[in-house]
Amino acid sequence: MKYRIKHTNIFRYESEVEQSLNTTRLKPRNNECQRVLSYICNITPNSMTKEYVDIWRNNIGSFFIAEKHKELVITTSSIVSVQKAPYIFQIQYSEEMKNIFHSQMFREHYLPYLSMSYYTTLTQAQIDEILTGVGGLIDNPVRLACNIMYYLYETIRYDIDATTVNTTASEAYALKAGVCQDYTHIMLGVLRYCGIPARYISGYLYAGEGDKLIGDTATHAWVEIMVPGIGWIGLDPTNNVEVLDNHVILCVGRDYRDVSPVEGVYHGGAHTLEVKVDVRKIMHL
DSSP states (O other): OEEEEEEEEEEEEEEEEEEEEEEEEEEOOOOSSEEEEEEEEEEESOOEEEEEEOTTOOEEEEEEEOSOEEEEEEEEEEEEEEOOOOOGGGOOOOHHHHHHHTSHHHHHHTGGGTSOOTTTOOOHHHHHHHHHHTTSOOSOHHHHHHHHHHHHHHHSEEOTTTOOTTOOHHHHHHHTEEOHHHHHHHHHHHHHHTTOOEEEEEEEEOOOTTOOOSOOSSOEEEEEEEETTTEEEEEETTTTEEOOTTEEEEEEESSGGGTOSEEEEEESOOEEEEEEEEEEEESOO
């Protein structure tokens, strides 16, 4: 599948601001299943810009605006090709995979994705409730992850007004409500407690006409788990689906803090943010 993606962030300030230094994470990644065919980023007002790759191998844009301004507009246009077939339910968890999964080398290599963070921490009571809900621990990380995904899909109510970008997994689970970021943080917390390396993915979701998938009106979030001998496999707990060719990856990290689309500092007053995302399937270039 090929997609044309337009993403606009409009920051409006209550008074003129200046000395604005910002970071963007809006350029999709290249990997074995996804290829970026083109990418353009336009920033108004004019800025000094630089691109680099961070420790998680995300494409980062950094820009500085010295002049005074009351509005900042960041518009990105991408064309991305994604090729991915259903796979996770075909995985046979072999004895060799099990030995790798329980090895010290595997634990150490994926330690950043096994450690709890501020956003992904749950109370012990919440973890116990979730594991009871999925029927307890099983010695198959793929099947366990799918069970957790289904439980959260059935248990958490999708509600755009229930949480904010600063809501933690524990807070969202207590509400039993939230958005894709909250589903993802909760699932990461449980997976890591169970010893399954898991990372946060930000990206885009294409929901075609008549499709019931949730999350195509802004950036989307989901989980990837590391399966020994296979690699990273994506699961979308907001929609209870395996991540296939209608998901476009932007960035990966430990939690939302590593993948925030735009962040920065400036001299001035408060601001509002308007976000517009348009994902369209294209048949040919």
